[in-house]
Amino acid sequence: DGGITQSPKYLFRKEGQNVTLSCEQNLNHDAMYWYRQDPGQGLRLIYYSQIVNDFQKGDIAEGYSVSREKKESFPLTVTSAQKNPTAFYLCASSAAGDGYTFGSGTRLTVV
Amino acid sequence: ELKVEQNPLFLSMQEGKNYTIYCNYSTTSDRLYWYRQDPGKSLESLFVLLSNGAVKQEGRLMASLDTKARLSTLHITAAVHDLSATYFCAGRGGGSNYKLTFGKGTLLTVNP
Numbered sequence: 001d002g003g004i005t006q007s008p009k010y011l012f013r014k015e016g017q018n019v020t021l022s023c024e025q026n027l028n029h030d031a032m033y034w035y036r037q038d039p040g041q042g043l044r045l046i047y048y049s050q051i052v053n054d055f056q057k058g059d060i061a062e063g064y065s066v067s068r069e070k071k072e073s074f075p076l077t078v079t080s081a082q083k084n085p086t087a088f089y090l091c092a093s094s095a096a097g098d099g100y101t102f103g104s105g106t107r108l109t110v111v
Numbered sequence: 112e113l114k115v116e117q118n119p120l121f122l123s124m125q126e127g128k129n130y131t132i133y134c135n136y137s138t139t140s141d142r143l144y145w146y147r148q149d150p151g152k153s154l155e156s157l158f159v160l161l162s163n164g165a166v167k168q169e170g171r172l173m174a175s176l177d178t179k180a181r182l183s184t185l186h187i188t189a190a191v192h193d194l195s196a197t198y199f200c201a202g203r204g205g206g207s208n209y210k211l212t213f214g215k216g217t218l219l220t221v222n223p
Contacts (some may be wrong), residue, residue: 031209040120042199042215050209058210064194068134090153094209102154 006091006103012111013078013085021106023075023091030095032074036060037088037105045062046089049074078108086110113138117214124190125222132198132217134183140202143183144211145174148197153210157185157198190221 004025013019023032031050035043049068061073063082068074074093078085091103114137124130134143142161146154158167160176160183167174171194173186183200197218201211 033210035213040215042144043201043211043213045210048210072162088151092211096209099159099209100156104153107151 001037004091004093004101004103006089006106008103008106011108013108014111016080017019018022018077018079019108021078021089021091021108023076023103024072025074025093025101026072027093027095028071028103029101030071031093032068033092033094033100034058034064034066034074034076035090035092037090043090046076113140113202113212115200115202115212115214115215117200119179119217120215121218121220123220123222124187125178126191127189128180129189130187132185132187132200132219134185134200134214136181136183136202136212138181139178140181140204142204143176144201145183145185146199146201148199150197154199165167187219190219191222195219195221 007022033048034046037043044060046064047066049055052071055068056067065077086109089106092100094100116135144159145157148154158174163178165176171188176183197216199213199216201213218222
C-alpha cells in the first residue's frame with residue numbers, strides 16, 4: 001500500500017537538544033511539506049520541497065532545518081534554537097499539488 | 112500571500128440540526144480543500160473544489176465554492192454525533208506553488 005510514514009509517533013526532547021522527525025513516502029510524489037499544529041492555530045507551514053535537493057522556508061522556519069536528498073524522504077530537525085517546540089508535527093506529500101496525503105503525525109514534547 | 116479565515120472557530124450543535132461553516136480567502140486560490148481531523152489524529156480529506164460554483168456532497172456534508180466572493184462553505188445537514196471533529200479549509204496559492212494555507216479550524220461538537 002502506498003502511503004506516508006512518520007516516526008516516531010511520540011518524541012521527547014530535552015532542553016538544548018536537537019531532534020529529528022522522520023517522514024517517508026512511497027507515493028512517488030515530488031512535493032513534500034512539514035506543518036506544525038498548535039491548539040487553536042490550525043496548521044502552519046514550516047518547510048516545503050518541490051523537488052529533490054531543493055526546499056523553501058515556510059511561514060515559521062526559524063529553529064528548524066530540513067534536507068531532501070531522496071525523493072522519498074524529507075526529515076525535519078528541530079534545533080535547540082526553536083524555543084517552543086512542543087507541538088504536533090504533520091508531514092504531507094503531493095504530486096504536482098494534487099491529492100495531498102498526510103502522515104499520522106509526531107507529537108513532540110519538551111521535558 | 113494567501114490568507115484563509117474560517118468561522119466560527121467553535122460550533123456546538125444539537126443532533127438533527129443544520130449548520131454552515133464559512134471559509135474566506137484573501138487572494139486567488141486555484142483550489143479549495145476541506146479536511147476533517149479527529150483528536151490526536153491526522154487529516155482526512157473530505158472535498159477538493161476546483162472551480163467557481165463547484166458543489167460536492169458526501170453523506171451529511173456538502174461543500175461549495177464561490178471564487179468571485181472568495182468563499183467556500185461546508186454545510187452540515189441533520190448533524191449526528193459522529194460528525195464531531197475539527198474541520199479545516201485550506202487554499203492553494205496557484206501556479207507552481209503547491210503549498211497549502213490552512214484556516215484555524217472549526218471545532219464542531221454535536222450534542223445528543
